[in-house]
Amino acid sequence: MKYAVLSGKGGTGKTLVSVNLAAVAKNPIYVDCDVEEPNGHLFFKPRGIKNEAVTVKIPVVDEDLCLGCRKCVDFCKFNALASVIDKLIVFEEVCHACGGCMLLCPNNALTERDKVIGEITSGDSETVKVISGILNTGETSGIPIIKKLLAKIVNEKATVVIDCPPGSACIVMESIRDADYCILVAEPTVFGLHNLKMVYELVKLFNKPHGVVINKALKNNHLINDFCCENEITVLTEIPFDSELGQLNSNGEIAARKSAAYHDLFSTLLQTVVKEVEHETVAHS
Numbered sequence: 004m005k006y007a008v009l010s011g012k013g014g015t016g017k018t019l020v021s022v023n024l025a026a027v028a029k030n031p032i033y034v035d036c037d038v039e040e041p042n043g044h045l046f047f048k049p050r051g052i053k054n055e056a057v058t059v060k061i062p063v064v065d066e067d068l069c070l071g072c073r074k075c076v077d078f079c080k081f082n083a084l085a086s087v088i089d090k091l092i093v094f095e096e097v098c099h100a101c102g103g104c105m106l107l108c109p110n111n112a113l114t115e116r117d118k119v120i121g122e123i124t125s126g127d128s129e130t131v132k133v134i135s136g137i138l139n140t141g142e143t144s145g146i147p148i149i150k151k152l153l154a155k156i157v158n159e160k161a162t163v164v165i166d167c168p169p170g171s172a173c174i175v176m177e178s179i180r181d182a183d184y185c186i187l188v189a190e191p192t193v194f195g196l197h198n199l200k201m202v203y204e205l206v207k208l209f210n211k212p213h214g215v216v217i218n219k220a221l222k223n224n225h226l227i228n229d230f231c232c233e234n235e236i237t238v239l240t241e242i243p244f245d246s247e248l249g250q251l252n253s254n255g256e257i258a259a260r261k262s263a264a265y266h267d268l269f270s271t272l273l274q275t276v277v278k279e280v281e282h283e284t285v286a287h288s
């Protein structure tokens with residue numbers, strides 16, 4: 004089963020939930036798709052690290068073959084090409100490596116070269132296989148890295164926890180595409196509700212089964228609870244606003260490995276999610 008953990012913005016507790024869920028599962032895989040700011044590995048401190056470069060294809064122009072027709076310039080919606088005094092210039096920083104210009108050039112003046120945009124690291128932390136994607140600073144899109152990350156687990160039968168990028172942009176869509184269930188992490192504030200609504204719209208768009216985890220829960224979480232009630236969304240668990248948890252988290256510790264109470268909380272959360280997936284499967288079979 005593949006569980007994607009999302010939040011409308013960074014710092015909501017998405018990685019806290021992802022890391023602890025993976026820590027209580029049996030022989031799981033944790034996949035950090037938050038490629039602009041991956042930090043799951045800081046908690047797992049994996050050993051036996053292997054690195055693999057991720058490359059994309061960038062166009063290269065052969066000036067002798069270029070006709071100066073500007074077809075490629077007009078085609079590129081990312082403005083990564085310009086024709087200046089009949090010389091074609093490639094702005095590789097904004098090139099999204101879609102390959103279109105190379106296909107349409109009438110004189111085969113464009114070829115391609117590999118450009119490294121980041122890497123994938125993998126290692127082990129106790130029984131957890133930890134795989135992280137890292138986008139190099141200044142690169143425009145982490146989607147090629149996420150595609151490569153998810154290709155690694157496409158046929159996985161193990162429990163997979165996908166730590167998604169924050170927000171609801173196309174990079175998040177890519178991260179949840181293959182997920183069996185989405186866990187939406189929200190804080191019980193007005194801003195938290197606003198962020199929850201964003202990711203809720205996204206999972207509805209993809210028709211993914213989903214539930215909510217309320218992080219930093221206070222005694223009165225009516226904002227999130229009311230929204231979930233109105234929209235018939237299951238509240239999977241509430242993680243209390245707790246200084247011990249905050250301390251463990253800020254020290255880069257995994258609460259479920261350090262505290263019996265948190266081991267129980269996240270084990271129960273995992274069981275609840277498994278039951279939700281089973282329920283969904285029966286309901287749609």
Ligand code: SF4
Binds near residue numbers: 064075108112
């Ligand atoms: S489409 Fe080909 S020939 Fe035309 S300007 Fe671009 S590189 Fe040159």
Ligand code: SF4
Binds near residue numbers: 079101
């Ligand atoms: S590969 Fe795509 S994004 Fe890059 S320059 Fe060509 S058309 Fe533009």
